[in-house]
Amino acid sequence: MSITLPRRHIPLAAVRDAATAVYGAAIRTPLVRVELPDVELYLKLELLQPIGSFKIRGAYNVVRQLTPAQLADGVWTVSAGNAAQGVAFAARKAGARCSVMVMDTAPDTKIRAIERLGATIVRATYDECWRTVIDHRSDRMRGYFVHPFDDDRFIAGNGTAGLEILEDLPDVSAIIAPLGGGGLLAGIASAVQQLKPDTRLYAAEPETAAPLSVSIGAQRPMFFDAWTPSFVDGAGGKSVLETMWPLLQPLTGSIVVTLDDVAKAMALAAERAHVIAEGAAGCAIAAALSGRAGPGKIVAVVSGGNIDLHKFASVIGACGASGSRS
Numbered sequence: 001m002s003i004t005l006p007r008r009h010i011p012l013a014a015v016r017d018a019a020t021a022v023y024g025a026a027i028r029t030p031l032v033r034v035e036l037p038d039v040e041l042y043l044k045l046e047l048l049q050p051i052g053s054f055k056i057r058g059a060y061n062v063v064r065q066l067t068p069a070q071l072a073d074g075v076w077t078v079s080a081g082n083a084a085q086g087v088a089f090a091a092r093k094a095g096a097r098c099s100v101m102v103m104d105t106a107p108d109t110k111i112r113a114i115e116r117l118g119a120t121i122v123r124a125t126y127d128e129c130w131r132t133v134i135d136h137r138s139d140r141m142r143g144y145f146v147h148p149f150d151d152d153r154f155i156a157g158n159g160t161a162g163l164e165i166l167e168d169l170p171d172v173s174a175i176i177a178p179l180g181g182g183g184l185l186a187g188i189a190s191a192v193q194q195l196k197p198d199t200r201l202y203a204a205e206p207e208t209a210a211p212l213s214v215s216i217g218a219q220r221p222m223f224f225d226a227w228t229p230s231f232v233d234g235a236g237g238k239s240v241l242e243t244m245w246p247l248l249q250p251l252t253g254s255i256v257v258t259l260d261d262v263a264k265a266m267a268l269a270a271e272r273a274h275v276i277a278e279g280a281a282g283c284a285i286a287a288a289l290s291g292r293a294g295p296g297k298i299v300a301v302v303s304g305g306n307i308d309l310h311k312f313a314s315v316i317g318a319c320g321a322s323g324s325r326s
Helices: 012-019 055-063 082-094 108-116 126-135 152-168 183-195 211-218 259-273 279-289 309-318
Strands: 031-034 040-045 075-079 098-103 120-124 174-178 200-206 253-257 297-302
Touching (some): 012 183, 031 152, 040 152, 040 259, 055 152, 075 082, 174 183, 174 279
Parallel strands (some): 098 120, 174 297
Antiparallel strands (some): 031 040
């Protein structure tokens, strides 16, 4: 049975306002063509951001709007790593303290990066972190909470990536981005659906954690009962938040990919585009390579590159991955 939730809308004006400010911390990332015989593939290289992830866009757009009183006691977030780096980077720009609740599945590469940015780390289980994401609060943390995705300002900041895609590739047919909490896709959709509504918009999810796929099937936000952790640590939550559902429901669909296909996509990106994509980014590339996004010019958002190099080597080696697609 479908359910109706209060309408939630991110105005195009909010995304354009974010675009006047986010480049104080973020960069405009390139869109590169990968020559393949069976798909017209473009990669939006968000892994080239100063923190190695798109999250700097949303995080900075939130923090730059906080008042001195809101910043006085510091800011905090909850994250597997990339949002933590974004908030820590933005807090440092604002001269504010930052602490991060980090789930115990976060890779050491991301932990070290958070520490380098000067943030204090508070360890927690995945379940405690996910409850914090849902409740927007934690008794263990202090300061102003910057939600890692469920915040209109964060989403509007992410939407600036959508503006860039349309400026660089006006005739784009489909855009695919990995789904964690949904803030990246919601942001891109908020821009693209208002400027080029015929563009197809897809989530990419790993088979081990695909809550949007089951939510679309049920026409309501759902938990993914078969959730299991994997090297795709930046995508695939346990559920779709009810508050995010109104922004995600209008997407064209979700493309679920196997971990083996993700690894092969990561190898292809390394071989053809000379970039090291993390698992979540690999999901988007794998979804684009699957052919399920339809015809035309397909953009895969390479959301981040924060993966330990030893882990990267083991992932692409374990499946005998090769980037070759002559």
